[in-house]
Amino acid sequence: MSLRFYDTATAQVRDFVPLVEGKASLYYCGATVQGLPHVGHIRSAIAFDQLTRWLRYRGLAVTVVRNVTDIDDKILAKAADSVGAQPGDGVVPDEPWWALAYRYEQEFARAYDTLGVQRPTYEPRATGHIPEMHALIATLIERGHAYPALDDSGDVYFDVRSWEKYGSLTHQSIDDMQAAPDAGPRGKRDPRDFALWKGHKEGEPETAAWDSPWGRGRPGWHLECSAMVTKYLGTEFDIHGGGLDLRFPHHENEMAQSQAAGHGFANFWMHNGMVTFEGEKMSKSIGNTVSPEQMLAQASPRVVRYYLGQAHYRSVLDYRPTSLQEAAAAVERIDGFISKAQAKVYGTGDFGFVLDSRAMPDAFAAAMDDDLNVPQALAVLHETVRAGNTALAEDNKDAVQKALHAVLTMTSVLGLDDTAGAAAASGPADAALDALVQERLSERRQARAEKDWARADAIRDSLAAAGITVEDTADGATWSVA
Numbered sequence: 001m002s003l004r005f006y007d008t009a010t011a012q013v014r015d016f017v018p019l020v021e022g023k024a025s026l027y028y029c030g031a032t033v034q035g036l037p038h039v040g041h042i043r044s045a046i047a048f049d050q051l052t053r054w055l056r057y058r059g060l061a062v063t064v065v066r067n068v069t070d071i072d073d074k075i076l077a078k079a080a081d082s083v084g085a086q087p088g089d090g091v092v093p094d095e096p097w098w099a100l101a102y103r104y105e106q107e108f109a110r111a112y113d114t115l116g117v118q119r120p121t122y123e124p125r126a127t128g129h130i131p132e133m134h135a136l137i138a139t140l141i142e143r144g145h146a147y148p149a150l151d152d153s154g155d156v157y158f159d160v161r162s163w164e165k166y167g168s169l170t171h172q173s174i175d176d177m178q179a180a181p182d183a184g185p186r187g188k189r190d191p192r193d194f195a196l197w198k199g200h201k202e203g204e205p206e207t208a209a210w211d212s213p214w215g216r217g218r219p220g221w222h223l224e225c226s227a228m229v230t231k232y233l234g235t236e237f238d239i240h241g242g243g244l245d246l247r248f249p250h251h252e253n254e255m256a257q258s259q260a261a262g263h264g265f266a267n268f269w270m271h272n273g274m275v276t277f278e279g280e281k282m283s284k285s286i287g288n289t290v291s292p293e294q295m296l297a298q299a300s301p302r303v304v305r306y307y308l309g310q311a312h313y314r315s316v317l318d319y320r321p322t323s324l325q326e327a328a329a330a331v332e333r334i335d336g337f338i339s340k341a342q343a344k345v346y347g348t349g350d351f352g353f354v355l356d357s358r359a360m361p362d363a364f365a366a367a368m369d370d371d372l373n374v375p376q377a378l379a380v381l382h383e384t385v386r387a388g389n390t391a392l393a394e395d396n397k398d399a400v401q402k403a404l405h406a407v408l409t410m411t412s413v414l415g416l417d418d419t420a421g422a423a424a425a426s427g428p429a430d431a432a433l434d435a436l437v438q439e440r441l442s443e444r445r446q447a448r449a450e451k452d453w454a455r456a457d458a459i460r461d462s463l464a465a466a467g468i469t470v471e472d473t474a475d476g477a478t479w480s481v482a
């Protein structure tokens with residue numbers, strides 16, 4: 001089966017044929033670094049990390065660009081609020097806007113790394129690409145699709161009515177759209193025109209403005225992405241991704257200004273669904289939000305990644321108080337089999353698993369090829385775990401080995417082996433724990449050999465109290481973390 005993905009622009013699942021044979025180019029919207037990451041940010045990053053991993057597994061050389069919006073109205077407003085503030089609640093007194101942006105950028109990087117999101121090929125910041133933005137604005141003015149503000153604000157606007165395809169990404173009519181909120185209407189030809197360049201305003205930091213042919217100012221949000229993606233991926237590329245909430249106005253405006261400049265732009269538009277709380281939209285005002293930090297306080301990174309990546313990327317992911325417990329149980333079933341199977345086939349040492357495409361179940365590959373159907377792929381993973389456990393019970397070593405390699409291949413492709421928790425599990429601490437447990441199991445074997453059943457049971461009970469489950473098999477006792 002060929003790779004097929006849903007394209008928002010055409011509203012259909014289409015065959016994915018890369019523009020350049022053997023290569024794939026992906027741009028997805030990163031964070032506006034005005035605060036700590038929320039689960040929507042992380043879910044989006046995991047979805048496009050899964051996509052990247054699958055494209056690479058299918059043999060494509062993938063170039064990934066994820067931007068950082070480090071200049072924005074909200075960033076400037078938060079920095080202004082820090083003037084004279086007291087420390088606490090994430091506030092650094094008198095913090096410059098650029099320092100605030102960098103501080104939160106590091107928080108995003110930490111969350112991405114913890115949850116196994118691979119670093120992009122390029123991660124450009126908006127403030128590092130002002131000349132490219134000026135060039136794009138000049139092209140749009142020259143082609144009759146942009147104009148300097150009709151007042152003396154120094155703003156430059158995109159003329160939405162000059163581009164007949166405006167609204168085609170979200171399948172809307174211009175007349176049904178609301179006014180663009182990114183600048184006041186007095187300098188616009190049409191209230192829906194959006195800002196490409198924002199003139200410097202009194203009270204804003206001088207450091208937050210750059211010289212331009214239209215006066216000192218800073219870029220509009222939508223312009224930034226078009227300029228950066230063109231620099232790193234060219235005027236036409238394979239996939240543009242982001243959260244469903246970015247379709248309008250952000251992605252609609254990106255597509256319009258880029259195509260109006262003569263660029264082919266994205267061949268596919270892919271959007272991931274939102275995260276809700278018990279069926280309701282998450283909102284700080286009503287107190288039903290949950291942050292990645294809160295999730296990681298309740299569960300390991302491996303469990304949190306499993307939870308945030310388990311739904312189909314286009315569907316809504318609903319969070320409930322039991323969600324992480326359910327994800328933990330699923331991960332424990334997988335890891336319990338891996339531990340027992342590895343001990344059965346290779347003993348307690350590290351056998352140096354290497355990803356082997358021959359071990360990949362056809363049903364898993366077919367699911368991933370079909371618009372990245374992770375839920376169906378996970379069903380194959382869990383069915384393989386069940387089959388592997390049956391083989392363990394039947395003492396079928398060859399079948400156990402086959403299932404083990406298949407499970408490890410699938411978990412690797414899904415990125416479950418790259419979280420901070422997974423890395424820690426194979427480190428010195430895990431080796432030390434194994435040595436201690438094996439010593440206690442040796443004492444238990446000796447007690448059983450001497451028919452000292454009370455002592456053997458006491459050792460088993462003490463391990464259980466520490467969260468260690470002991471299972472007696474034909475090849476001896478094995479252990480796992482309960």
